[in-house]
Amino acid sequence: MISQAILARLDGRGRIFLGVILAALVAVPVLNMLVPVGSPFHVPTWLVSLMGKYLCFAILALALDLVWGYCGILSLGHGAFFALGGYAIGMYLMRQIGPRGVYGNPILPDFMVFLNYKELPWFWYGFDFFPFAALMVFLAPGILAFVFGWFAFRSRVTGVYLSIITQALTYALMLAFFRNDMGFGGNNGLTDFKDILGFSVQAPGTRLALFVATLLALAASYLFARAVVTSKAGKVLVAVRDAESRTRFLGFRVERYKLFVFVASAMMAGLAGALYVPQVGIINPSEFQPGNSIEVVIWVAVGGRGTLVGAAIGAILVNLAKTTFTTGALAPYWLFALGALFVLTTLLMPKGVIGTYAAWREKRREKLALAANAAATPAE
């Protein structure tokens, strides 16, 4: 019943996307655990974690596509929500270290001992308890997005002005988190994690489990986003994107729709960050860098804005390219390549990879139909 309702909301593209996720869900654990190390089909654990990282970026791209692609809110600060989710889980991971830190303090994380903290700051309370930290993964970015969106959307800040203040938001947070007395580890951030839910974060089994969890989160995020955009509310969001004042004169409270989608998207970004941090083993203020948030926009643009699946594909493709480019002789040219990619996509494929592919298929189908007609006519 429920699965039927879900399937009804998917288009062909979405079914393929979920099919690929399902295949990876089975194939990757098998290739990692059961296929012997020497075999060419073996997927080493470092690769599992690398793919897990890409999948986190895919969730982040989905989140941005939901606000930008469907509601026209070009957020250049989604990296901040991602980082906040990451910090929330990072705080949990720090508390799990317990007395195994360098200084052996059972309560205080190493950086606090080093900075002469006498006791745990109040905002660290509860983070030794996983469900609380998991809640904070959604609440911290959600509340920030709510407060920010409440003021911005109510004052009808739109377009580039909104984009600029989202940049300012993530930049301000970066500066704040760089400060040692903020209580989040300053420029070193949070690292040296040991356990998550009692399992060692370094163990291959845990790494695989984190990868699987990220895959499942990607599928869930996609289904959620799809449910939103195919609902009547989703149509209102597109209406706001294309003709905001028309929507308002129809009696819709535009600012509330924007606030809803912005908060939902920020929470999704937080989830992505929370899955990212245990897989890379560190969270520091550089995650708030304005450039990071802009990169997310490029992923979505490359993949295809307003298509959801495209955003996820764009994130994976661009990061694959980034990994290839930034290791080896080409490393100094990565930023040029990224810039060129953005410019070329905007000029040559304004609808991104997915949109261009769809247009190509449509054209081919028309050509085939035409050919079939031509073949059928003389027979009459």
Added chain:
Amino acid sequence: MNQRVTDYLLYLDGVSVAFDGFKAINSLALTIMPGEMRAIIGPNGAGKTTMMDIITGKTKPDDGDVIFNGSVDLTQLDEADIANLGIGRKFQKPTVFEMHTVEDNIRLALKADRRVFTTLFWKDSAGEREKVNRILATIRLEHLREANAANLSHGQKQWLEIGMLLAQDPKLLLVDEPVAGMTDAETEATAHLLKEIARDHSVLVVEHDMAFVRELGVKVTVLHEGAVLAEGPLDVVSANSRVIEVYLGR
């Protein structure tokens, strides 16, 4: 302000608004009876669109009363509140949701709970489909229900927007230049459509096209420099020497 202070559906009195010192509306007084259709004419810059902005809450007047339905002070409300009270507006330039189908445009406009979480879990119903069909028939776009609004002709977009107004089921419709850029045949069809709508709605039409206003055959208000210059049947108004002076220039 729950007490009815007037029988008029719309009551404007002493309304003024200035932009950077320029008085766009200058102590304007205008009343519309329930069920009435009224045409507003006037040269460029007479304040016609600003008047609509004030009624729909886009612009706040500096001074004056704007009372709807005998008791509601519109100057205290914003666009969404006013729309939900039952005032629909058609823009000068046809404004429809281009990326949605014709049918979805109508569905979005249909009178319904507009809150985020109700629309999130919205379910299609037979009653809703029936209403959509009726409106599509009225605006003669049934054959295009699956088409994207972006692919409509200019005249069809105008009708779709009028259809969206109908779907809102407002008490008062404000229609800004509905026949601008239309062919003669389309203009005639639009006049017919508006007259049909006026049977059970109050309508305020702003228009430049005199032939169209004549076709409507309703009371006319002439605006000039933000105030009412003349009011009455078109023939009487167009014989008024002040009106001729304003239209032909001094």
